[in-house]
Amino acid sequence: MKLSLYQVDAFTSTLFKGNPAAVVPLEKWIDDELMQKLAMENNLAETVFFVPSKTEGADYDIRWFTPELEINLCGHATLASAFVLYTQLGYNKPSVTFSSKSGLLTVEKNGTNYEMDFPSWKPERINDYPEGIAEILGVKEILGAYKYRDLMIEVATEEEVVNAKPDFTAMKKTGEMIILTAKGNTVDFVSRFFAPTAGIDEDPVTGSAHSQLIPFWSEKLDKKRMIAKQLSKRGGDIICEQKNTERLMMGGECVFYMKGEFEIAG
Structure with missing residues (x-):
């Protein structure tokens, strides 16, 4: 099995700044254990995976893994995923919506900025x-x-x-x-x-x-x-x-770093 990987620096306009994310587009979900192992091997704060969605109102389903565990929300890797879709994979709609464990997350491209509609978690x-x-x-x-x-x-x-x-x-x-x-x-x-x-x-x-x-x-x-x-x-x-008591926007720029490929036996 071969999988593509993109590494992107998010929330920055300068290479080697911001937060690096590994982005792995999938056609269908692979085993959770394999996704966790890939995240551990990448050893970045997050490795993000997404697949075409069957959820109403969503374009893709998205999941995020740290080297040790899956988390329920990640901003920089969502930003990086939208960046990869727009700049590397030919996505051309005005916005992209991800279905996640924290609900629907919409990212709108605004010039060089990517603006994310996220839940508001007032502490x-x-x-x-x-x-x-x-x-x-x-x-x-x-x-x-x-x-x-x-x-x-x-x-x-x-x-x-x-x-x-x-x-x-x-x-x-x-x-x-x-x-x-x-x-x-x-x-x-x-x-x-x-x-x-x-x-x-x-x-x-x-x-x-x-x-x-x-x-x-x-x-x-x-x-x-x-x-x-x-x-x-x-x-x-x-x-x-x-935006309101339920939703907020956070955004920034991204910089492309590299594209690679996993080759996994079996």
Whole structure:
């Protein structure tokens, strides 16, 4: 069996920046175990697979795998999938809709940007969070802890986000995937995302985390349209818009890196 693979840097206009995703288009689903093994072999934050959909209102069904497990939502790999469809596979409709474990996700091509319609996951403030989380993250003071899917920690300044030095061994023991965020200096808000429990110590740019970040900062800043930056080593830029209580938009550019091929015996 031969399968094509495309590697794309998402949420960036510069090669070797943003978040790399491995994109594997399929004609029909292959075994879950094989998809997980391919994701482990690729050893990127996510390997994404999609097939033509039979779901009403969808063009493709989509699934995402980290090196260790399948996840229910991934922004950068969805962005990369749309980019591959438009630039490599001849897709030419105004938008593409994916059916996923988080519902329908529509991506619209707008010039060089790809804008995704995603669920809005407004996190709620919590008081019961892992003991010593400030020390685990390597930050001075926590302004607040919030949660929807992931634990989100707010700190006072962009500099604290940049300078945080997490203890990933201790973090993994908490069982949490953690978003660290603050108001930005030159953009509306900044963040970093840590997921050692999913086999990713720090993710370069995380769309699913912005499903929580966008409603949080939209309310806090009283703004609908915002610009965000993820402050990983590679870095990434995200266009954000809170559409309503249920949906939001996040978008950015992508850069093609390579095309390859798997050849799997049997």
